[in-house]
Amino acid sequence: MRVMSSLTLSLFVSIICCSLTEKLSNASSPNIIIMLMDDMGWGDLGVLGQPSKETPNLDAMAAQGMLFPNFYTANPLCSPSRAALLTGRLPVRNGFYTTNGHARNAYTPQEIVGGISKDEILLPQIMKKKGYVSKIVGKWHLGHRPQYLPLKNGFDEWFGAPDCHFGPYNSSIRPNIPVYNNSEMLGRYYEEFKIDRKTGESNLTQMYLLEGVDFIRRQTEAQRPFFLYWAPDATHAPVYASKLFLGQSQRGRYGDAVMELDYSVGHILLWLKRLGIENDTFVFFTSDNGAALMSGPNEGKHYKLIPTCTQSFSLRVTGSNGPFLCGKETTFEGGMREPAIAWWPGHIKAGTVNFQLASVMDLFPTSLALAGLSPPDDRALDGLDLTPVLLNHPHKQGNRPIFYYRGNELMAVRIGQYKAHYWTWSNSLEEFNKGINFCPGEEVPGVTTHDQKEHTLQPILFHLGRDPGEKFPISVSSHEYQKVLSSISPVVEQHKSTLVPGVPQLNMCDVAVMNWAPTGCEKLGKCLNVPKSQPWKCDWPH
Numbered sequence: 001m002r003v004m005s006s007l008t009l010s011l012f013v014s015i016i017c018c019s020l021t022e023k024l025s026n027a028s029s030p031n032i033i034i035m036l037m038d039d040m041g042w043g044d045l046g047v048l049g050q051p052s053k054e055t056p057n058l059d060a061m062a063a064q065g066m067l068f069p070n071f072y073t074a075n076p077l078c079s080p081s082r083a084a085l086l087t088g089r090l091p092v093r094n095g096f097y098t099t100n101g102h103a104r105n106a107y108t109p110q111e112i113v114g115g116i117s118k119d120e121i122l123l124p125q126i127m128k129k130k131g132y133v134s135k136i137v138g139k140w141h142l143g144h145r146p147q148y149l150p151l152k153n154g155f156d157e158w159f160g161a162p163d164c165h166f167g168p169y170n171s172s173i174r175p176n177i178p179v180y181n182n183s184e185m186l187g188r189y190y191e192e193f194k195i196d197r198k199t200g201e202s203n204l205t206q207m208y209l210l211e212g213v214d215f216i217r218r219q220t221e222a223q224r225p226f227f228l229y230w231a232p233d234a235t236h237a238p239v240y241a242s243k244l245f246l247g248q249s250q251r252g253r254y255g256d257a258v259m260e261l262d263y264s265v266g267h268i269l270l271w272l273k274r275l276g277i278e279n280d281t282f283v284f285f286t287s288d289n290g291a292a293l294m295s296g297p298n299e300g301k302h303y304k305l306i307p308t309c310t311q312s313f314s315l316r317v318t319g320s321n322g323p324f325l326c327g328k329e330t331t332f333e334g335g336m337r338e339p340a341i342a343w344w345p346g347h348i349k350a351g352t353v354n355f356q357l358a359s360v361m362d363l364f365p366t367s368l369a370l371a372g373l374s375p376p377d378d379r380a381l382d383g384l385d386l387t388p389v390l391l392n393h394p395h396k397q398g399n400r401p402i403f404y405y406r407g408n409e410l411m412a413v414r415i416g417q418y419k420a421h422y423w424t425w426s427n428s429l430e431e432f433n434k435g436i437n438f439c440p441g442e443e444v445p446g447v448t449t450h451d452q453k454e455h456t457l458q459p460i461l462f463h464l465g466r467d468p469g470e471k472f473p474i475s476v477s478s479h480e481y482q483k484v485l486s487s488i489s490p491v492v493e494q495h496k497s498t499l500v501p502g503v504p505q506l507n508m509c510d511v512a513v514m515n516w517a518p519t520g521c522e523k524l525g526k527c528l529n530v531p532k533s534q535p536w537k538c539d540w541p542h
Helices: 006-024 056-064 078-087 123-130 204-222 253-274 360-370 429-433 479-498
Strands: 031-037 133-139 157-161 178-181 184-188 226-231 281-287 341-343 402-406 409-415 418-421 460-463
Touching: 031 078, 031 204, 031 253, 031 360, 056 253, 056 281, 056 341, 078 123, 078 360, 123 133, 123 226, 123 360, 133 204, 157 204, 204 226, 204 253, 253 281, 281 360, 409 479, 418 479, 460 479
Parallel strands: 031 226, 031 281, 133 157, 133 226
Antiparallel strands: 157 178, 178 184, 281 341, 402 409, 409 418, 418 460
């Protein structure tokens, strides 16, 4: 583990920055940094209308780069969206879904047996061909068993954790989540890596910042192109921030976490400038899914064993999805539309707002194109190369569709300004009656349904330009409805007829596969007794 103080880093940069600037200024393959936030909403940024204006660094990043107001994730939940980013493929193709229930969100709690399929090709695996050194800092969430971890899937370095930072747990029933340095654990959340559940204090974001900056510095010094996947999780419940930021926001603890992440983004961009590599580094900022708007009982009371990636808390410290309907877990706009900023001085025109429909899956072919690499040609890819958009080159993206999946079901499709819902569901009536609500204060009759409602024969249609909150369906008897549906229906039929689903990886659970004895636990004396294997089909309530 390399943890350097800001003072140490500042002194070191004065020695190396000038000597490296000239050598790297004409690099043919740019460095690539993808910053993926956790449960941060579209409306959490000042540049997108957050009234407290507490994200000055992200707002400046947008002013210096390109803002994408129509940017989407591939799934309204953590693990599938991350799998889609790193493979360029819908979760239903790459296996990050479940068939245990219809249209159910699934992810990778520590009792999950599966993980990212060995048949998938991840972004860092391909980038090795051009000599890129790759590191993930933060949350992985594509499986925690040894064969699924980052260093087995193309990354050269890792500092972070395989799962959500839930806890603390009683080690005889459920182990606390390990934190890794490369392939060995350094300790566990709530033990060596403190998170104070009462105050929300934790230094994890500062650790992730220092790890990211140190990686950038080392690769710059070695004159190697690098790929940094920076994935902090402070805005995921239980929300945390370091002491310096706690109590600073007008928005409560969640706002404190956003402010610290904003500071960290600004610090990383500043280091790129200090090192003289800002013109040689492409940076993209976004989030894994919409902000969690859940209201409900205290954490864990509504699950027998598996803690959901959207556990509810008595203290609601939720983010903002701006004008959009609902949030995380749903395929309404609030669950799928994300903040997104591209930054590359000298290449991307500053202050640009681009309304191109874009997806987190586009980062896969786009990163490869920037690195001078071709995407795999032996599989279907859902992402598109955005370099013509980013670099303002003539292009024909056309009205590419955005597919809204929830588990194994295509729930909705957007083409242009129009979105057609083929299924609607927020969460079950049973859970709703217990006080668990994914759309608190935002219910739209006939739209935010608590039963899974099929609308295949007569989709619910919205014009998102006029009605971004999906509150006023277009009349089925109108000419507009008939004309739009006649153009969307063939796209949906083509997609469904050619889709080959991957083998579902999120069906089976087993207490024996939890983080009882991660690699490296022997050195630390942190190994726990592994219980008897008792596999079962995971129950996904949402």
